[in-house]
Amino acid sequence: MTAAATTPGSLGTAVLDELRGIVGAPHVLTTDGDVEPFSRDATPLFRAKPDAVVLPATTREVSAVLALATRHGIPVTPRGAGSNLSAATIPEHGGIVLVLTRMNRVLEVSGAELLAVVEAGATTAALSDAAAAHGLLYAPDPGSRTVSTVAGNVATCAGGLRGLKYGVTRNYVLGLEVVLPTGEILRTGGRLWKDVAGYDLTRLLTGSEGTLAVITEVTVGLLPLPAAAGTGVAYFDHLADAGRAVAKIIADGTLPATLEFLDNRCINAVEDFARLGLDRDAGALLLFGDDGSADLVAGSLRRMADACSAIGARDVTLAADVAQAEALLAARRCSLPALARLAPITMLEDVTVPRPRLAEMVDEIDRIAARHDVVCATFGHAGDGNLHPTIVFDPQDGDAQHRAEAAFDEVFRTAMRLDGTITGEHGVGAAKRPWLAARLGEDQLALLRRIKTAFDPAGILNPGKTGS
Amino acid sequence: MTPADDQAAAAAPAEAPATTRGIFDKKLLAACISCGFCLPACPTYRLTQDERSSPRGRITLMRALETGRLEEDDPTLQEQASFCLGCRACEPVCPAGVQYGSLLEQWRDHQWRGRHVPPLALALRAGMRVTPAFGVAGRLRGAARPTGPAAPIEPDGVRAHLMLGCAERALYPQVSRSVLALLPGVVDVPSGQGCCGAMHAHNGGSEQSRELAEELGRRLPGVILTTAGGCGGHLAHVLGRDRVRELSEFLLEYWGERPDRMPALRRLTVEGSDGSADGRPLRVGLQDSCHLRNGMGVFAQPRELIGRVAEYVELPSAGSCCGSAGTYSLLRPDDSQRVLDVHLDEIEAAGLDHLVVVNVVCQRQLIAGLRRRRSTTTVLHLAELLARAAT
Numbered sequence: 001m002t003a004a005a006t007t008p009g010s011l012g013t014a015v016l017d018e019l020r021g022i023v024g025a026p027h028v029l030t031t032d033g034d035v036e037p038f039s040r041d042a043t044p045l046f047r048a049k050p051d052a053v054v055l056p057a058t059t060r061e062v063s064a065v066l067a068l069a070t071r072h073g074i075p076v077t078p079r080g081a082g083s084n085l086s087a088a089t090i091p092e093h094g095g096i097v098l099v100l101t102r103m104n105r106v107l108e109v110s111g112a113e114l115l116a117v118v119e120a121g122a123t124t125a126a127l128s129d130a131a132a133a134h135g136l137l138y139a140p141d142p143g144s145r146t147v148s149t150v151a152g153n154v155a156t157c158a159g160g161l162r163g164l165k166y167g168v169t170r171n172y173v174l175g176l177e178v179v180l181p182t183g184e185i186l187r188t189g190g191r192l193w194k195d196v197a198g199y200d201l202t203r204l205l206t207g208s209e210g211t212l213a214v215i216t217e218v219t220v221g222l223l224p225l226p227a228a229a230g231t232g233v234a235y236f237d238h239l240a241d242a243g244r245a246v247a248k249i250i251a252d253g254t255l256p257a258t259l260e261f262l263d264n265r266c267i268n269a270v271e272d273f274a275r276l277g278l279d280r281d282a283g284a285l286l287l288f289g290d291d292g293s294a295d296l297v298a299g300s301l302r303r304m305a306d307a308c309s310a311i312g313a314r315d316v317t318l319a320a321d322v323a324q325a326e327a328l329l330a331a332r333r334c335s336l337p338a339l340a341r342l343a344p345i346t347m348l349e350d351v352t353v354p355r356p357r358l359a360e361m362v363d364e365i366d367r368i369a370a371r372h373d374v375v376c377a378t379f380g381h382a383g384d385g386n387l388h389p390t391i392v393f394d395p396q397d398g399d400a401q402h403r404a405e406a407a408f409d410e411v412f413r414t415a416m417r418l419d420g421t422i423t424g425e426h427g428v429g430a431a432k433r434p435w436l437a438a439r440l441g442e443d444q445l446a447l448l449r450r451i452k453t454a455f456d457p458a459g460i461l462n463p464g465k466t467g468s
Numbered sequence: 469m470t471p472a473d474d475q476a477a478a479a480a481p482a483e484a485p486a487t488t489r490g491i492f493d494k495k496l497l498a499a500c501i502s503c504g505f506c507l508p509a510c511p512t513y514r515l516t517q518d519e520r521s522s523p524r525g526r527i528t529l530m531r532a533l534e535t536g537r538l539e540e541d542d543p544t545l546q547e548q549a550s551f552c553l554g555c556r557a558c559e560p561v562c563p564a565g566v567q568y569g570s571l572l573e574q575w576r577d578h579q580w581r582g583r584h585v586p587p588l589a590l591a592l593r594a595g596m597r598v599t600p601a602f603g604v605a606g607r608l609r610g611a612a613r614p615t616g617p618a619a620p621i622e623p624d625g626v627r628a629h630l631m632l633g634c635a636e637r638a639l640y641p642q643v644s645r646s647v648l649a650l651l652p653g654v655v656d657v658p659s660g661q662g663c664c665g666a667m668h669a670h671n672g673g674s675e676q677s678r679e680l681a682e683e684l685g686r687r688l689p690g691v692i693l694t695t696a697g698g699c700g701g702h703l704a705h706v707l708g709r710d711r712v713r714e715l716s717e718f719l720l721e722y723w724g725e726r727p728d729r730m731p732a733l734r735r736l737t738v739e740g741s742d743g744s745a746d747g748r749p750l751r752v753g754l755q756d757s758c759h760l761r762n763g764m765g766v767f768a769q770p771r772e773l774i775g776r777v778a779e780y781v782e783l784p785s786a787g788s789c790c791g792s793a794g795t796y797s798l799l800r801p802d803d804s805q806r807v808l809d810v811h812l813d814e815i816e817a818a819g820l821d822h823l824v825v826v827n828v829v830c831q832r833q834l835i836a837g838l839r840r841r842r843s844t845t846t847v848l849h850l851a852e853l854l855a856r857a858a859t
Contacts, residue, residue, distance in 0.1 A: 017698075029520075030543065031542070031543065032537075032538055032544075033529065033532075033538050033542040033543060033544025033545055033546060034520065034544050036528055036532050036537070036538060036544070037520045037524075037525035037528045037529060038519055038528055038529070040502060041502065041503055042501065042503045044501065044502075055518070081504055081507065082502075082504060082519065083503060083504040099519070101518070101519075102517055103516040104517060105582075106803045121517070123508070125508070144503065144505070146505065146506065147503075147505060147507050147509050148506040212693075224706060231504035240726040244473050247538060270563075272565070273565065274563075311698060334505065335563075336501075336503065336563075337501055337505055337562070337563035337564040338505045338563040338564065339563050340499065340500075340501040340503075340563070340564035340565075341499075344495075344498035344499070346501050
């Protein structure tokens with residue numbers, strides 16, 4: 001799909017007036033200064049300026065904006081909180097950035113139906129808190145939950161720290177209200193856990209990165225809040241040992257809520273920020289946790305602690321109370337930004353391999369980093385085989401960026417060789433696009449593009465992302 | 469795609485042609501990775517849900533200014549430099565350790581030069597230099613009397629010099645008297661105190677603010693005791709954290725070390741119409757001082773002290789800016805009021821007897837706000853509450 005051709009500043013006065021008529025003049029931003037903050041997201045090394053930023057307040061306004069954009073061939077990049085790590089919300093082709101943060105209400109939490117309905121821009125934390133107030137759990141738990149929007153989570157199929165036992169965003173999306181690029185308002189799925197009428201468009205739209213439709217409302221499934229939760233920490237000499245401990249935990253028959261690991265560099269960066277008294281000398285930290293009935297949690301934690309000891313953990317401790325467990329999880333969530341303390345540029349990746357190959361992948365990353373002379377810190381959702389190798393560098397250091405890119409190229413190809421993928425939860429966006437064909441193959445990529453055309457005949461919606 | 473990133477540009481060597489303008493400290497500006505973890509902590513983002521008025525959005529604007537993509541007369545730059553409360557709530561939540569407060573000062577230094585200075589900010593900057601005027605006003609209204617030149621710091625004598633604070637000595641002179649009542653013989657009040665310069669630092673006058681703080685540091689050698697988080701945060705930044713103690717941390721440290729010098733603190737209860745106590749403990753909330761909490765890391769201490777003399781009630785937004793923000797309530801009264809309203813609603817809903825403050829401008833802001841609403845909750849400085857319990 002070729003992008004609609006616009007050059008910066010090409011939105012005419014008539015189009016801008018129409019936009020102002022739809023959402024109100026204060027919600028159409030066009031000056032250089034006003035659009036600048038929307039020219040980037042949380043992805044390093046990507047920036048592009050939109051011609052206008054539009055902030056709608058209702059689904060009808062979204063519909064009118066999209067119909068107008070299709071009529072005039074204006075690219076539209078939907079945006080939530082802009083916390084994505086794949087440059088998915090960078091307006092590479094200019095045009096309109098459509099920001100949904102004004103639509104941020106939690107509309108309903110139903111204990112009887114175990115579901116919640118939220119507007120696109122409600123934050124993940126707001127949804128979780130609203131659910132918790134009813135004694136319910138919204139399980140997906142992405143690291144950026146206090147910032148990220150629910151529709152953004154759906155658009156990227158966000159993962160998080162509970163993936164192993166609870167799955168990811170896609171496992172909880174029951175229904176969507178979306179607006180097609182041509183302006184039609186659709187409702188896919190609904191309030192039902194069972195519904196097989198027609199293609200599963202809800203799942204197709206989940207993870208579509210704003211290339212097929214704009215999500216305006218989300219209905220998610222909830223679970224009863226577990227009665228108890230517990231967390232423990234094990235230290236190892238090497239990250240690969242932590243990977244082996246993960247394999248043993250699963251093999252021993254435990255499917256815990258959380259299995260996260262950090263290497264030595266991450267431990268130190270996190271400790272610099274959170275000051276929890278982590279062992280700065282350890283080669284790796286494995287954070288394990290489970291929830292459920294108090295008995296189940298106690299047994300599960302004991303089995304996991306035993307498994308870690310059997311693999312040769314230097315030390316295993318259980319969090320004394322909920323506050324300590326929460327502090328550990330909060331610290332883990334901030335691993336990425338904490339690593340930013342090490343150098344000005346922090347490039348993070350998201351490869352995922354089958355769990356049994358985790359230790360192998362970890363060793364490969366070490367070798368690749370050494371070969372390319374880059375500083376790499378690795379953390380990740382070990383239980384999901386989902387790794388976040390992070391290369392930090394100073395752009396003053398000559399060809400550091402090229403070395404980082406070469407190293408990641410090799411990391412991606414290695415992951416695919418181990419039957420893994422180039423991205424587990426962050427998405428393709430613009431950042432991972434160069435490797436998508438290698439991952440999907442030409443036939444699948446061609447099908448993906450035909451699907452894109454069916455949804456978006458004018459090719460205006462986030463053009464070029466996700467291989468579209 | 470534009471991989472030529474500001475993050476890279478901001479960290480590029482100074483001699484690199486036309487990439488940076490030297491407005492900001494390169495290292496500080498490069499530290500942000502735009503993760504957005506600061507957004508929910510920012511009071512102006514919470515009001516607007518608008519990226520432009522978030523810490524991350526403002527840093528993106530600063531980078532555009534630094535690399536010359538935006539000029540300082542850009543209206544968005546002007547507006548956002550001014551709309552920011554400067555509360556620094558984004559700092560403790562930033563895992564990357566971005567020093568936003570310093571960046572904001574550098575931004576305003578540049579942004580508010582010459583004709584770009586908000587006239588009121590300029591007037592305030594000039595006015596605060598004329599400290600004798602404030603001093604006289606304070607003496608007329610009964611602030612603690614200066615005790616002469618600073619006494620030497622001794623283990624069994626004066627441990628710290630009480631700093632009076634320009635606004636506090638004029639508006640709330642009872643605060644410094646309460647401190648002396650709590651710490652007899654432990655602090656002195658050196659005469660000839662000037663302004664600490666905090667106000668200048670937050671209004672585009674960093675250089676002047678540093679000179680003022682250093683001058684005050686010379687006049688009050690040794691440990692400076694402050695009752696205002698705004699002054700304390702600035703002095704600690706310039707003179708070093710070990711030179712400055714805020715009242716609550718000083719009291720806990722000193723009384724912990726010398727329990728014999730701690731006055732008996734009674735539990736404060738509601739008084740009946742005949743003056744007799746009816747037994748119900750007073751319900752007391754706290755408004756944190758932003759620079760005390762986010763700049764000096766002091767927030768547990770005032771809570772502990774209140775809990776010793778009353779029933780402490782944690783307000784949901786206790787740690788969030790009340791909108792006074794130094795001179796903000798004068799420069800941007802409408803926005804200041806919008807920020808304050810959230811706090812006033814919570815205070816009224818909580819049914820407090822007193823709201824305790826630990827900073828002078830918060831005191832002024834909350835007294836005025838609660839008075840407008842005819843609230844029965846009264847505002848006290850922490851020193852005043854404790855002095856009542858000590859009598």
